[in-house]
Amino acid sequence: AQSVTQLDSQVPVFEEAPVELRCNYSSSVSVYLFWYVQYPNQGLQLLLKYLSGSTLVKGINGFEAEFNKSQTSFHLRKPSVHISDTAEYFCAVSRETSGSRLTFGEGTQLTVNP
Amino acid sequence: DTAVSQTPKYLVTQMGNDKSIKCEQNLGHDTMYWYKQDSKKFLKIMFSYNNKELIINETVPNRFSPKSPDKAHLNLHINSLELGDSAVYFCASSPRTGSNTEAFFGQGTRLTVV
Numbered sequence: 001a002q003s004v005t006q007l008d009s010q011v012p013v014f015e016e017a018p019v020e021l022r023c024n025y026s027s028s029v030s031v032y033l034f035w036y037v038q039y040p041n042q043g044l045q046l047l048l049k050y051l052s053g054s055t056l057v058k059g060i061n062g063f064e065a066e067f068n069k070s071q072t073s074f075h076l077r078k079p080s081v082h083i084s085d086t087a088e089y090f091c092a093v094s095r096e097t098s099g100s101r102l103t104f105g106e107g108t109q110l111t112v113n114p
Numbered sequence: 115d116t117a118v119s120q121t122p123k124y125l126v127t128q129m130g131n132d133k134s135i136k137c138e139q140n141l142g143h144d145t146m147y148w149y150k151q152d153s154k155k156f157l158k159i160m161f162s163y164n165n166k167e168l169i170i171n172e173t174v175p176n177r178f179s180p181k182s183p184d185k186a187h188l189n190l191h192i193n194s195l196e197l198g199d200s201a202v203y204f205c206a207s208s209p210r211t212g213s214n215t216e217a218f219f220g221q222g223t224r225l226t227v228v
Contacts, residue, residue: 044219045219046218
């Protein structure tokens, strides 16, 4: 079975500062990787996904993530955050053999302060 | 135009009651899911249906019974509600069953059992 670990449960940053949200996964087979964002009292929205090809993936709202197979990581980055980026961020994986079942990490609460 | 819609958004009920949550998607997707988000915001898949056929059934109590009258709808019926059922339930859909497809989530239904 696969698992996902988000290394930081909370990340406070100041506005316009860069941010990195860390995600590591464990799987014995190839996986596909996703980052979702959840704003307060909202559903989940896809930020970006890695399926194959270039290991640097660009998503919406200026976010990007880099897939590192040797380190089994898929860290999310943004060079300059805004107050509106305050939300819960979830890393998720799916396996080729598990259909579209997503296994989620425990989430990272990003709080952007003025 | 809401792509994946759930009703109700909030549901407060007493222990022992039976309740249903409805989900509809207008994206033309073949696959629909129910996820549960607990009080610590951890998300876990419960069920998945593909073209009205059950394809994923995680270890969920028998009190939970999904029903898919057509591929655009996946309802969740819960019998004999317990305090531990309190959570946010998310419906989601994806174009097909493949693991490289993203899931589109509804806004969630916050169920509180008292």
